[in-house]
Amino acid sequence: MLVEDACMEEAHNHETDELSQQELLEKLDEIIDHYGADKGALIPILQMAQSLFGYLPDPVLSKISARLEKPFSEVAGVVSFYSFFSRTPQGKHQIRVCLGTACYVRGAKEVLTSLKKELGIDLGESTEDRCFSLEVGRCFGACGLAPVAMVGTDVHQRVKPSKMKALLQDYRLSFSSEEEGGEE
């Protein structure tokens, strides 16, 4: 299995919560080794690090900066350029509402407002129980289905502000059963 796949899978797996920070950093080293510490591999390494840790804490960025021999400012520049990267812990389900042109004209902003109200959080924040976090997405390439929102890797098409509560409910249910039941 490729290291990428392993990490992606691991990130989606609840087991990662049990790995210590030290073990995660060792895994990060493996990812960087996999790319031969190639300076050009900054973005894929950041993507995989985010999958692994759930977000990009500063010690992770420092390590990537040191191993790729790239200035910290440059790594930070890339992280702050892409809305996909996050420096704060994310909820289990990351909600991204597309605000691209097609989605925007078909009411994505109202969808976003409804979600903010429903979750009680602002953009870039996570709910207290770490079930959800909310971000603006750039175009997902599904303009014909606008407005589009993604929850984790699920794409929801033609979403309506009034249906947000119901949409969130399914994820909430699975989240709380996991919380109670521990490991699946």
Added chain:
Amino acid sequence: MAEIYINGQPCVVEDHVTVLDAARQLGLFLPTLCKMENRSAIGACRLCVVEIEGARTLQVACATPVRDGMEIFTQSRRVREARQMIVELLLSEHCGDCQTCERSGDCELQDIAREMGIREVRFEGERLPCEIDDSTPALIRDSGKCIKCRRCVTVCGDTQAVGALFPQGRGFDTRIGPAFSMDLDEVPCVQCGQCAAVCPVGAITERDHIDGVWEALQDEKKHVVVQTAPAIRAALGECFGYEAGTLVTGKMTSALRMLGFDGVFDTNFTADLTIMEEGTELLNRLKKALVDHAQVALPMFTSCSPGWIRFAEFFYPNFLPNLSTCKSPQQMFGAVAKTYYAKKMGIPAEDLTVVSVMPCTAKKFEAQRSEMNDSGVQDVDYVLTTRELAEMIQSAGIDFKSLKNGKMDAPMGLSSGAADIFANTGGVMEAAIRTAYELVTGRPLPMDNLHVQPVIGLEGIKEAALKIENPLPEWAFLDGVEMRVAVAHGLNNARKVMEAIKSGYKTYHFVEVMTCPGGCIGGGGQPRFTDDSVRLKRINAIYQEDEGKELRTSHNNPQVAQIYKEFLGEPLGERSHHLLHTHYMPAKCPSD
């Protein structure tokens, strides 16, 4: 070769040059706020747009290579309107407090707006907030003035290999600065000020010490002395309309006296002292290695350049024992002025104010380092850049061009030509070789006009080897030894030398590092705009100053002999050790 047509005029240029460079060869300067010499195009400002026959859109001249038969139009209506629009848009989001801006009259955006005849800005855009970063002793950043040209990013990352600055965020909200929203004191910035030297506007400037100097000059209780670094005399004239490379040593001295300084001295004097101390230190290290076979840190690195010191503290902490323990000439001057001179004049050190004029912003940082108070108080109180001194002279109403040539004061105003060349890359090395060779062999350096040609000039890394033959009996252990030296300027070149030494690829005895390209003459505090032609002119002026002197070697400076006799004792002696030497500490990058 390619035949191209610029505004209908045929001309033949080399293949692959950019349209911008081709136009320059024709004497046509296209406006740009981001392009820098010897650096690949940034393409951020878009001001150099031109119309190219057959191209749908306007193209940036700095990033478009010529091709055979290309027809280029640089001043068509479409081009002019586009450029005006770009300038207006830049102005619309620029915090334009031009009357009170430090860069007023020395601002490339202001110049371009004037040259293009912009009389109104048709747009009222959203503006970036003016977030001020005054966290370091040397530099001030103002985000509201930044036009995001990225010159500072290029110079910090490529020329200096420091990488403290990079664009953060995206779109309108992009900020040019340290990681995320950190301040400069939270990242490994060496405070060299090359960013401030290339900034086209007032977004990065040196921390102003002018008010403090005026206040000291007005204070009757204070005895205020000034020292000027060798690089100032070859550049200050540029602020008063002289051609780059005009020596203004005498006029500068007169101007300083008119400003009210009680003593006008020369950092050159302590540059000579540096050679005595550093030369002795090098010979001692060699003796320990060759005679005692002791573990000793070699090669030895020069320590005059505070940006380089900080760079080593951040990035090469394992090499700190290799740095000469000598303070820089600025700090030696401060320490000697507040002890030797103060005592001679009967003035308590607290009542003596030492001002230095430096081509450098990192010197402001160096003066405030906690180790730099061996006289009992802060050894150097204020550091002015060349630009700040020019501003003081102008604000005092002094007609610089009409001044007569003044002479510096004794006992710290006499210096050798070897001290002058401290301003140039390779200069400290040459000065050290002149003295070390003569001390070891008893004969003057057998080179044409005492110049060590291989270490002269703008090449990034220079090397030389010198075989020692028939030394004096006390230096017999050096007989037949081939001294290998290297010189690097610009910290990216320093990094290359360090990596070569670290890997064992290169071995040297002595290495000179100057932080800024060209050495101090290209420092971050020098008049703008410094390119290689200006660097070369200043370098030549400095060699001219050196060659014009009878006294060419540091150890023959009678005032230096006098201070050892009256006060210091001998090089590396107890008092010298206390006042003229320092120590270094590894610096932690907060992001580590």
